[in-house]
Amino acid sequence: MIEATNLTKRYGDKTAVDSISFTIRPGTVTGFLGPNGAGKSTTMRMILGLDQPTSGTVTVNGKPYAEHATPLREVGALLEAKAVHPGRSAKAHLGTMAATHHIRAKRVDEVIELTGLAAVANKRVGGFSLGMGQRLGIASALLADPDTLILDEPVNGLDPDGVQWVRTLVRDLAAEGRTVFLSSHLMSEMAQTADQLLVIGKGRIITTGPVQEVIDSVLASTVRVRSPHATDLASLLEAAGATVTSPEPGTLDVRGLTGETIGDTAYTHHLALHELATQQASLEAAYMALTQDAVEYRSETTTPEPIPAGAPR
Amino acid sequence: MTTTAPQPVSPTTSPTAAGSRIRPVIPAKLDFAGVLGAEWRKLFSLRSTWWTLGLTVVLMTLMALGQAAGVTDSLDTPEGAATFVGLHGAELVTGGYQFGMLTIAVLGALLITGEYSTGMIRSTFAAVPTRLPVLAAKGIVLAAVTVVITAIAFVTSYAATAPILTDHDLVPSLTDPTTWQIAGGVTAFLVAAAMFALGIGTLLRSTAGSVTVVITTLLLLPGILQFITVDWVQDAMEYLPLPAATAFVTVSDAFGGAGDLTAWQGAAIVAAWAIVPIIAAAIMLGRRDA
Numbered sequence: 001m002i003e004a005t006n007l008t009k010r011y012g013d014k015t016a017v018d019s020i021s022f023t024i025r026p027g028t029v030t031g032f033l034g035p036n037g038a039g040k041s042t043t044m045r046m047i048l049g050l051d052q053p054t055s056g057t058v059t060v061n062g063k064p065y066a067e068h069a070t071p072l073r074e075v076g077a078l079l080e081a082k083a084v085h086p087g088r089s090a091k092a093h094l095g096t097m098a099a100t101h102h103i104r105a106k107r108v109d110e111v112i113e114l115t116g117l118a119a120v121a122n123k124r125v126g127g128f129s130l131g132m133g134q135r136l137g138i139a140s141a142l143l144a145d146p147d148t149l150i151l152d153e154p155v156n157g158l159d160p161d162g163v164q165w166v167r168t169l170v171r172d173l174a175a176e177g178r179t180v181f182l183s184s185h186l187m188s189e190m191a192q193t194a195d196q197l198l199v200i201g202k203g204r205i206i207t208t209g210p211v212q213e214v215i216d217s218v219l220a221s222t223v224r225v226r227s228p229h230a231t232d233l234a235s236l237l238e239a240a241g242a243t244v245t246s247p248e249p250g251t252l253d254v255r256g257l258t259g260e261t262i263g264d265t266a267y268t269h270h271l272a273l274h275e276l277a278t279q280q281a282s283l284e285a286a287y288m289a290l291t292q293d294a295v296e297y298r299s300e301t302t303t304p305e306p307i308p309a310g311a312p313r
Numbered sequence: 314m315t316t317t318a319p320q321p322v323s324p325t326t327s328p329t330a331a332g333s334r335i336r337p338v339i340p341a342k343l344d345f346a347g348v349l350g351a352e353w354r355k356l357f358s359l360r361s362t363w364w365t366l367g368l369t370v371v372l373m374t375l376m377a378l379g380q381a382a383g384v385t386d387s388l389d390t391p392e393g394a395a396t397f398v399g400l401h402g403a404e405l406v407t408g409g410y411q412f413g414m415l416t417i418a419v420l421g422a423l424l425i426t427g428e429y430s431t432g433m434i435r436s437t438f439a440a441v442p443t444r445l446p447v448l449a450a451k452g453i454v455l456a457a458v459t460v461v462i463t464a465i466a467f468v469t470s471y472a473a474t475a476p477i478l479t480d481h482d483l484v485p486s487l488t489d490p491t492t493w494q495i496a497g498g499v500t501a502f503l504v505a506a507a508m509f510a511l512g513i514g515t516l517l518r519s520t521a522g523s524v525t526v527v528i529t530t531l532l533l534l535p536g537i538l539q540f541i542t543v544d545w546v547q548d549a550m551e552y553l554p555l556p557a558a559t560a561f562v563t564v565s566d567a568f569g570g571a572g573d574l575t576a577w578q579g580a581a582i583v584a585a586w587a588i589v590p591i592i593a594a595a596i597m598l599g600r601r602d603a
Contacts, residue, residue, distance in 0.1 A: 049442045050435055051602040066442035073341050077439055083432040085359065092358035099351035100440040101341040140436060145339040
């Protein structure tokens with residue numbers, strides 16, 4: 001359980017995190033989304049007491065992180081890969097972390113095995129690839145078997161096998177009743193992994209809630225309709241309040257009506273349907289729409305118009 | 314706030330709720346002994362530590378040997394004998410301490426700046442969020458290593474210089490209190506130099522900046538300022554760590570033992586150079602973002 005109340009962080013006159021309040025519950029995977037510079041890493045650092053909030057509070061299981069008697073048991077964190085001295089081996093690094101909490105060497109070997117680092121455990125971290133660095137970060141996060149996991153971009157640099165492994169691991173950890181709070185820029189991955197979302201931009205919360213609710217709140221689903229009477233059907237549906245576009249003759253994309261209503265309308269007017277398919281908006285499209293105004297560093301595209309929210313994919 | 318949704322495990326505000334889950338408990342307990350052990354492992358799991366410590370012993374021994382050879386040579390001339398009147402053999406055995414001061418100080422600075430420059434500090438403070446025990450443990454480990462490595466360097470220096478010193482009856486007697494005063498004084502001074510460097514490193518965080526400040530203060534300033542023969546500069550210079558240390562690590566005029574400061578005044582000044590940066594570091598450590 002992570003609870004933030006009016007959490008604020010200012011660097012000089014720049015506000016990185018602007019009075020945000022949220023609760024991350026046990027037993028769920030909560031995805032933390034936001035453009036670069038939105039304040040995600042700063043928020044995560046404040047949870048761990050690495051950065052002091054300018055104002056507001058954040059607690060882990062009811063207490064500020066630093067006040068826990070066994071901090072590594074409360075929270076395991078992966079904050080940007082390679083918070084590690086490159087001159088030390090993976091095993092030595094985990095050994096120093098374990099030593100602070102008198103964690104046995106056997107447990108160090110266990111997390112090395114679990115994260116697939118056995119072959120490189122005695123190699124110096126300086127020579128690690130990004131993916132191996134991530135695995136080491138996850139290993140140190142899991143070291144004391146914490147109740148809460150905070151993972152900043154855990155799949156960054158991992159190969160597809162690694163991405164799938166992290167997804168399964170994170171789901172399993174939440175299923176065991178732990179609190180999992182992770183950030184990622186991979187929306188398809190987040191859609192598969194997270195139960196809840198916390199979306200921030202420019203230091204403020206844009207939206208929060210279960211993944212599907214967040215998507216639905218931003219982008220209505222589209223119903224793809226194919227019919228030999230597409231033109232007639234289109235005017236009927238528009239009369240019923242739908243927005244209809246036609247990507248090609250005989251095909252309609254309908255927003256604002258459910259598949260049931262469209263099917264019933266066609267039936268009532270004896271119009272044949274060849275296809276009726278509801279298409280969920282993707283998290284990626286929803287995210288883009290949500291954060292459009294909050295992107296700090298936007299690259300100019302050659303497309304003159306931004307893709308309208310809910311445009312057909 | 315998250316809205317209501319089906320949850321795999323019913324959420325609860327009780328922090329102990331997760332403790333009821335069925336999985337083996339990994340024994341874990343954070344205490345100062347653990348932090349001390351972690352800092353010990355950190356220090357000796359880096360190759361650079363072994364290099365620096367090895368270099369300290371080698372340089373201190375070679376310097377003592379060279380100085381002993383040079384001084385005993387000049388003792389054969391009347392002028393030389395006059396210059397080195399009151400010379401104590403232990404001054405020659407410990408003659409390499411300025412090299413030790415440099416390598417130990419660099420080690421002390423790197424002990425903390427190495428963590429800031431690599432990001433390791435975030436792992437360290439995540440494990441020990443109260444932070445202060447980390448600085449205390451680093452200080453204790455560094456002091457212990459400095460004492461041991463200085464002792465080793467004295468033994469090797471003693472062995473290396475003994476053949477030369479025997480001819481002039483200068484081999485320091487182990488029953489002579491002055492021998493122990495000099496050896497103990499040098500050891501204490503090196504510990505102080507290490508603490509000074511650790512404090513500066515914690516305050517500045519950058520390796521390059523810290524090493525520059527430390528070497529300038531310990532070595533370069535006394536070297537440069539001695540050529541500025543203005544009275545107040547010379548007076549002020551005595552309060553720098555190395556000149557102040559000569560009040561208690563030397564006894565003869567030739568090695569600077571006859572300065573204006575008494576041994577205890579010198580010790581107090583050197584202690585201040587060690588303690589003030591460490592206290593400032595301890596205060597700032599908890600206040601700044603990692």
